[in-house]
Structures are given as C-alpha cells and as structure tokens.
Amino acid sequence: MQIFGLVSLLLVVALGVWLTAESTKTHTSSEEVMEGEVEEVRYQDAINSAEEAVKKIEGSISLSSKSVFVADGVSVPDDTRILDLSGKGMSGSLKAEVRELKSLKELNISNNNFTGLPAEVGQLSQLEILNLSNNPLTGLPYELGNLKKLKTLDLRGTQYAKQDLEVIKRGLSSDVKILVD
Numbered sequence: 001m002q003i004f005g006l007v008s009l010l011l012v013v014a015l016g017v018w019l020t021a022e023s024t025k026t027h028t029s030s031e032e033v034m035e036g037e038v039e040e041v042r043y044q045d046a047i048n049s050a051e052e053a054v055k056k057i058e059g060s061i062s063l064s065s066k067s068v069f070v071a072d073g074v075s076v077p078d079d080t081r082i083l084d085l086s087g088k089g090m091s092g093s094l095k096a097e098v099r100e101l102k103s104l105k106e107l108n109i110s111n112n113n114f115t116g117l118p119a120e121v122g123q124l125s126q127l128e129i130l131n132l133s134n135n136p137l138t139g140l141p142y143e144l145g146n147l148k149k150l151k152t153l154d155l156r157g158t159q160y161a162k163q164d165l166e167v168i169k170r171g172l173s174s175d176v177k178i179l180v181d
Contacts, residue, residue: 080103122143127149142167
C-alpha cells in the first residue's frame with residue numbers, strides 16, 4: 001500500500017507542475033510564445049519523467065505476491081514476515097491457508113479467543129517466534145515440532161495439554177525458549 005501512495009504522490013506532483021505551468025501562461029509576443037512553448041516542453045518532460053519513475057516503481061513490486069486469508073476477515077500478502085493479530089477479539093482457529101506464508105518469521109495471536117491452531121502452522125519453516133499466549137487453546141498440533149527455526153514458543157495463559165507439549169518438544173531444538181505459566 002505504501003508503494004501505491006508513493007505512485008499517487010508522484011502523479012499528483014506531476015499534475016500540479018503541469019497545471020501551474022498552464023495557469024501562468026500569458027502570450028503577448030512571438031518571443032514569449034516561443035518561451036512558453038519551451039516551458040511547456042520542460043513541464044511535459046517533468047510529467048514524462050514522473051510517469052517513468054512510476055513505471056520503474058511498479059516494475060520493482062513483486063507481482064507474484066498474493067493475498068492469503070489467514071482468518072475470517074483477515075488477509076495478508078503471502079510474503080508477510082510478521083503477522084500480529086494480538087488482541088483482535090478473534091475466535092475459532094486460523095485457517096489452514098496460513099501455511100502459504102512461507103516467509104513468516106513471527107506469528108502473534110495472543111490475547112484472543114482462539115480454541116485451536118491448525119496443524120499447517122508446522123509448515124512455516126522460517127517461523128522463529130510463535131506467541132499463542134492468553135487464548136483458550138485446548139490442544140496443540142504435534143506438527144509444531146517441525147518448526148526447526150523456532151526460538152520462542154509462548155504458551156502462557158493457555159489450556160494446552162502437557163502431553164501435547166512433550167511430543168512437540170521432542171521435535172524442537174533444545175534451545176527453544178518455551179514460556180509457560
């Protein structure tokens with residue numbers, strides 16, 4: 001969205017330059033007419049430059065990025081690195097499509113009313129921080145043990161089953177910081 005704001009700003013500036021040039025034109029002699037034409041060419045060059053800049057910016061945007069629906073009413077670009085859904089009053093579970101967030105490093109769903117977590121979270125191979133705190137989770141998917149880059153797992157304020165956590169721990173690195181009550 002920031003890119004589109006920048007593109008819009010460039011277009012507005014170019015349009016403003018052009019309109020300013022148009023409103024200040026007064027021609028009384030052939031010399032002034034020639035000067036006005038030169039000025040118009042300069043302003044047109046400025047507009048063309050702005051349009052080229054916009055095209056370059058648009059060209060640098062990853063067109064492969066798509067939206068992923070991770071929860072009811074929530075979609076994010078598939079190249080999202082940090083997903084913070086904390087304190088949004090959400091319930092139920094994340095959608096299995098969360099697995100499509102291949103670049104995700106941090107997932108924070110704390111302080112909601114989630115009762116479940118999809119097994120697909122275990123496919124987030126780049127995930128380093130998983131904050132599930134303060135949710136009425138009743139179980140944890142064993143697939144969380146597949147998170148080889150995980151550094152922190154926050155389970156404080158949840159109702160996870162201890163036997164689930166023991167199975168998950170077997171798959172995790174011994175230096176993973178697991179926060180519990």
